[in-house]
Amino acid sequence: MDIFAQRARTQEGKLQVELAQLKYLLPRLGGQGTALMQQKGGIGLRGPGETKLEYDKRRLRLRISKLEKEIEQVKKERGLRRERRGQIPLPQIAVVGYTNAGKSTLLNALTRQNAVYADDKLFATLDPTTRRVRMPAGGEMLFTDTVGFIQKLPHSLVSSFRATLEETTFADVILHVQDASSPARPRQADTVRRIITELGAQQTPVIDVFNKTDLLSPARRALLQAQNPAAALISAGQGLGLTSLLEKVEEAAARKWKLRRLSLRPDQLGLLGKIYEKAIVTGRQEKPSGALELTLMATDGNYNSLLKRLKLH
Numbered sequence: 001m002d003i004f005a006q007r008a009r010t011q012e013g014k015l016q017v018e019l020a021q022l023k024y025l026l027p028r029l030g031g032q033g034t035a036l037m038q039q040k041g042g043i044g045l046r047g048p049g050e051t052k053l054e055y056d057k058r059r060l061r062l063r064i065s066k067l068e069k070e071i072e073q074v075k076k077e078r079g080l081r082r083e084r085r086g087q088i089p090l091p092q093i094a095v096v097g098y099t100n101a102g103k104s105t106l107l108n109a110l111t112r113q114n115a116v117y118a119d120d121k122l123f124a125t126l127d128p129t130t131r132r133v134r135m136p137a138g139g140e141m142l143f144t145d146t147v148g149f150i151q152k153l154p155h156s157l158v159s160s161f162r163a164t165l166e167e168t169t170f171a172d173v174i175l176h177v178q179d180a181s182s183p184a185r186p187r188q189a190d191t192v193r194r195i196i197t198e199l200g201a202q203q204t205p206v207i208d209v210f211n212k213t214d215l216l217s218p219a220r221r222a223l224l225q226a227q228n229p230a231a232a233l234i235s236a237g238q239g240l241g242l243t244s245l246l247e248k249v250e251e252a253a254a255r256k257w258k259l260r261r262l263s264l265r266p267d268q269l270g271l272l273g274k275i276y277e278k279a280i281v282t283g284r285q286e287k288p289s290g291a292l293e294l295t296l297m298a299t300d301g302n303y304n305s306l307l308k309r310l311k312l313h
């Protein structure tokens, strides 16, 4: 719990940690009423006929309900942020995996910015962090870092932990980063897969990313790849295998973000703005007739809504 508190960097993380600590304390207050009173000495007044213990408990309950309201507010704001991000017509990639697998290191290597905090300790990342990444084929995608999974999470923190993983359910592709050098990898991977399913994201394509392959012998690397032909073997630390990983991401995303064509009559050109909002335009060609031919990447949903608008126009 203390490790979590020290590393809780987001506002929501801090609120959740305090809430968890108070909820932990409340039922255990029995014999400690006096101690708490002494600690907080002098603040507020006890009601008539109220024991010190009752008074402490009342104050704790007040604080707990205030925290719960604040957390509700922060959740709303996070929903809004995600909605805004969802309006950007770029494929969304969620980077998930066990703690210490190298997710933040991978994101840093991909963006070559050091804006994402990478650290060896538990929960180096508490707030999901999104980065724009340029892809080999020339497009861009949004990669979101998430909090690492751990086996034994204090029960009271499970919900805040899950909340940050909601990102996963909105992703077009999930990167499941695994520490290939750890003997615990298969067990950890099972835990992560179970949680992905529990979150309801089992339909989303998952790419297994075996990281830290710089720590493996060539023979073990070859065996791992032979046993997992679809997996991407990388070393985020040394920047190896990243292009091939991004190509796999493009391939997986292309199942949802398909390449399509649209042709606009001159009187439909007013809809161009809408099209750029809903799709990634990769090519435009003007025809002698004055029509505009577009090649673009879009999801079925966005493409169909664009077609409907063009027909109505």
Ligand SMILES: Nc1nc2c(ncn2[C@@H]2O[C@H](COP(=O)(O)OP(=O)(O)OP(=O)(O)O)[C@@H](O)[C@H]2O)c(=O)[nH]1
Pocket (backbone or CB within 6 Å): 097, 098, 099, 100, 101, 102, 103, 104, 105, 106, 117, 118, 119, 120, 121, 122, 123, 124, 125, 146, 147, 148, 149, 211, 212, 213, 214, 215, 234, 235, 236, 237, 238
């Ligand atoms: N040898 C080696 N070490 C790596 C590699 N990638 C990451 N590491 C190290 O592994 C540790 C954990 O990396 P992070 O990127 O913080 O891991 P994370 O998955 O983001 O962890 P959480 O945020 O706790 O979930 C750090 O000490 C990294 O330097 C790699 O490719 N090779």
Ligand SMILES: [Mg+2]
Pocket (backbone or CB within 6 Å): 103, 104, 105, 117, 118, 119, 123, 124, 125, 146, 148
């Ligand atoms: Mg991290």
